[in-house]
Amino acid sequence: MKKLLLLSAIFPTLLLASFRGYLIDNKSALPIVNATISDSKITTKSDKNGLFFINSNETLYHVKAYGYRPLSFNSDLNTSMIALEPIKVKALYLTFWGASNNSGTLKKILNIADNTEVNAVVVDVKNEYGSTSFLTHFKQANSYGAQKNRTNRNIQKFIRTMKAHHIYTIARIVTFKDEIQASHNPEYAIKKDKTNTIWRNHDNMAWVDPFDKRSRDYTISIAEEAAKAGYDEINFDYIRFPAKLGLKYSQQCIQAKRVKAIEAFLDEAKKRLRKYGVFISVDTYGNICWGKDDNGIGQTVTSLAQHADYLCPMLYPSGFSSGSFYFKYPSLHPYDVVYRSIKKIQDRIPSARVRPWLQGFRDYTSQHKAYKKAEIQAQIQATEDIGTDGWMLWSPSSKYKLEYLIK
Numbered sequence: 001m002k003k004l005l006l007l008s009a010i011f012p013t014l015l016l017a018s019f020r021g022y023l024i025d026n027k028s029a030l031p032i033v034n035a036t037i038s039d040s041k042i043t044t045k046s047d048k049n050g051l052f053f054i055n056s057n058e059t060l061y062h063v064k065a066y067g068y069r070p071l072s073f074n075s076d077l078n079t080s081m082i083a084l085e086p087i088k089v090k091a092l093y094l095t096f097w098g099a100s101n102n103s104g105t106l107k108k109i110l111n112i113a114d115n116t117e118v119n120a121v122v123v124d125v126k127n128e129y130g131s132t133s134f135l136t137h138f139k140q141a142n143s144y145g146a147q148k149n150r151t152n153r154n155i156q157k158f159i160r161t162m163k164a165h166h167i168y169t170i171a172r173i174v175t176f177k178d179e180i181q182a183s184h185n186p187e188y189a190i191k192k193d194k195t196n197t198i199w200r201n202h203d204n205m206a207w208v209d210p211f212d213k214r215s216r217d218y219t220i221s222i223a224e225e226a227a228k229a230g231y232d233e234i235n236f237d238y239i240r241f242p243a244k245l246g247l248k249y250s251q252q253c254i255q256a257k258r259v260k261a262i263e264a265f266l267d268e269a270k271k272r273l274r275k276y277g278v279f280i281s282v283d284t285y286g287n288i289c290w291g292k293d294d295n296g297i298g299q300t301v302t303s304l305a306q307h308a309d310y311l312c313p314m315l316y317p318s319g320f321s322s323g324s325f326y327f328k329y330p331s332l333h334p335y336d337v338v339y340r341s342i343k344k345i346q347d348r349i350p351s352a353r354v355r356p357w358l359q360g361f362r363d364y365t366s367q368h369k370a371y372k373k374a375e376i377q378a379q380i381q382a383t384e385d386i387g388t389d390g391w392m393l394w395s396p397s398s399k400y401k402l403e404y405l406i407k
Contacts, residue, residue, distance in 0.1 A: 016058065019075050023050040023065070026083035031070035035065035036201040040275030044218040062277025066309070066352055069119070069168060070232055070277050089355055089390035090118035090380075091167055095125045095398045099134075099259055100151045101158055105398050113165055116405040120168035121393055122235060125226045126219070128205055130180030131364060134158075136225035140218065144184045159230040170233040170281070171226035172393075175219050175265070188214055193247040207242055210258075210298065211251045216265045219270050227276035234273060235312065237283040239265065240297040258298030266307035281310035281355065286319050305349040310389060313380075315341050316359040331363040334375045338382035351387040358383075360395040372405040 015170055023032040023046045025172045032052025035193045036043055037073050039058040046052040046065075055062065056075075068084040092112065098105030112118050122345050125133050131137075134155040141147070183199060184188035190207045192199045200206050208215035223234045241258055251257055262287070269280060284299050304311055307324055317337040320330040323341060327333050342354055358379040363369040383391045395398070 016077055017059070018053065018055045019061065022081045022084050023052065023063065025068075025207075026085050031052050032065050032068070032084055035068075037061055037063050037064055037117050038277070040273050043274065049235055053345070059343040064277060064279060064309070070279060072277050078315045086167060087119065087168075087390075091122050091168070091170060091392040092400055093172075093280045093360075093392065093398060094120055094121045094123045095396075096124035096131065096133050097301050098398045099158070101154055101161065103151075104268050107396065109169075109400065110155055110161075110165055112400060112402050112405060113167055115259050115402060117407075118153070118405055119166065119394075120236050120390075121162065122169060122170040122172050123231075124174075125171040125231075126173045126178075126222050127301065128177050128179075128203075128238070130174075130178040130182075132222060132225075134229070137228075138221045138225055140224060141180075144180050146180050151219065152306060152335045153186070155229045156371070163230075167325075168233070169231045170235045171223070171229075171231040172237055172250050173219060173223050173226065175236050175239040176208050176210050177201075177205055178215075178219075179205045181215070181218055182208050184212070188250065190242065193246050193248040196248065199242075199244075201242065201244070209249050210241055211249050218266060220265075220269050222271060222358055224268060224276070227278045232279060232280040232311075232367075233281055234269070235281045235283065236266075236269070236308075240284075240299050241280050243295070243297055246275050247274060255294050255296075256300075258296075258365045259294055259300060259303050262298040262305055263307050266304075270307070281311045281312050281313045283309045283314060283357065286313050286315045286337075286341060287317060289313055289315075289344045290324075301345045301348040305353070310353055310355050311345075311349055312357055313341065314357040314394070316357065316394070317379075318359060318363045318365050319363075322365075329365065329367050331365055331369055333384045334359070334371075335378040339386050340377050340386060342383075343387045353390055355389040356383060356391055358393050360393040360400065373401075377407065 008183050023035050033048050035046040037052050037054055039061055041058045042056055043054055044054050067086055069087050071084055076262045092109055130146055131149045134150055134152040135147045188209045189198045198206050240281055282304050288299055315338045317331040317334045322328055324330045359371055
């Protein structure tokens, strides 16, 4: 026994377990190239033949490959051939208030998923106010009352329901816009430069400073809770600086530093979420596809592509100003807005790693055009023609009509 302990101290790698596997597509049986295989600390890749090898003292491994559902397995697996299920994510947004196990909104979405190509939901886990939709084990957030208005009283039941319907689950986590966190931590809340008082935006919400590591750690801790609960993907929204001048931060707010702060957040998130095997996606303004700089908010296609799995630009046609795409009213051209925006960024990120937010609500510009089946299907067709990882449909009240989602 003493000799064994001595050997383990001198040669710790001798005690590592190893696993050699082969990744294939469960429909085509073709090898899956460049997939990520990891434990909580080590990451490796599959080669051109789908082969991989991992040395680890852990027994639980996670596999992620673009365009596939994530998979976890134990090292005592009695086969070396591991099949992944391909998926084009076609998601509906489910509000914070609709995330209850007993909500009518959820039942309607499940019915749509059972009868259309919809196969995923984006669920508010931390909303703009900073409230969590279920009771987490994150003591700091709970001490602020973040769980006070939770809408889901049994997150395990919710995840089981989603799996029963074969629904891919995406946890939407609002990042730096957080009234609860900011009001309890004024020392790192974003402030007005002139008065040094907490700044709040048009809907009276405070933000936390993206430069401050404490603000980044707080959100990642909630992301971990979502991953532990069983979500397949973590979607960070408001992962940016406010589009507002005259604000005070802990560092000089210049482009290079803004971009670096967002990258630091994603790197830390990736590190802490690795042991759960979840994908990471980020929401952006639609004009990120057309801008040459960070738009003053710390986001560029290139930087986000290097640090996240999927990019989710909000390509709502109503969000583009008159004259965009040479259209007086971009909202009247839903196909072109989506297709041409994604085409614009293909030199920086493959379309297969882009999953845009699409417009599922009435046009709010001067045209006030209702977005019905034709407009929704035009946007969906654009994603298919340009080869994205799918799409996510946004309705702020999660009201969707089944007939609009049937081709």
